[in-house]
Amino acid sequence: MSVSFYTFLYIYTALFNPIPFMLMLCVVTFCMYRERGGGTAGFFVLTLFSVTGITHLIKEYLAIPRPAGNLLAEVGYGFPSMHATVSTVFFLLLLYIWLPVYTGYKKYMFIGLCLFTIITVSLSRVLFQVHSLEQVLWGISFGLLWVILALRLKESLYN
Numbered sequence: 001m002s003v004s005f006y007t008f009l010y011i012y013t014a015l016f017n018p019i020p021f022m023l024m025l026c027v028v029t030f031c032m033y034r035e036r037g038g039g040t041a042g043f044f045v046l047t048l049f050s051v052t053g054i055t056h057l058i059k060e061y062l063a064i065p066r067p068a069g070n071l072l073a074e075v076g077y078g079f080p081s082m083h084a085t086v087s088t089v090f091f092l093l094l095l096y097i098w099l100p101v102y103t104g105y106k107k108y109m110f111i112g113l114c115l116f117t118i119i120t121v122s123l124s125r126v127l128f129q130v131h132s133l134e135q136v137l138w139g140i141s142f143g144l145l146w147v148i149l150a151l152r153l154k155e156s157l158y159n
Contacts, residue, residue, distance in 0.1 A: 009124035081139035087144025
């Protein structure tokens, strides 16, 4: 694979490293607060912070190592993939919150962009050999489950 392809993947995976992610989260939350209100922005942030904390606890408890010979300097345990989990929650919540705003081709472009980003971030972790495919698939699955639970909790509290 070409250097430009790996550079592209690195940019996507780096978005979910702690500092860039916190900056992105602040910008998105600010925009969400202005356009959709404080309750929606609060739900978004609390869901992301809670899944990050729970995923970290799971990683520490299970202590499943990363694959040997990774191409990026990563520390900590590998299961489940935090990048896959958090990107799944982040972009599925964006879809839930913003999809009603879009119509026509913009709606499909937004869906495509969100799904493309989840897949790209997740697969970059496998290609850089910092996670196995299994660790990434479990991360996506856990993120999906967390979004479903968060939405059900939100609906039960507000309906």
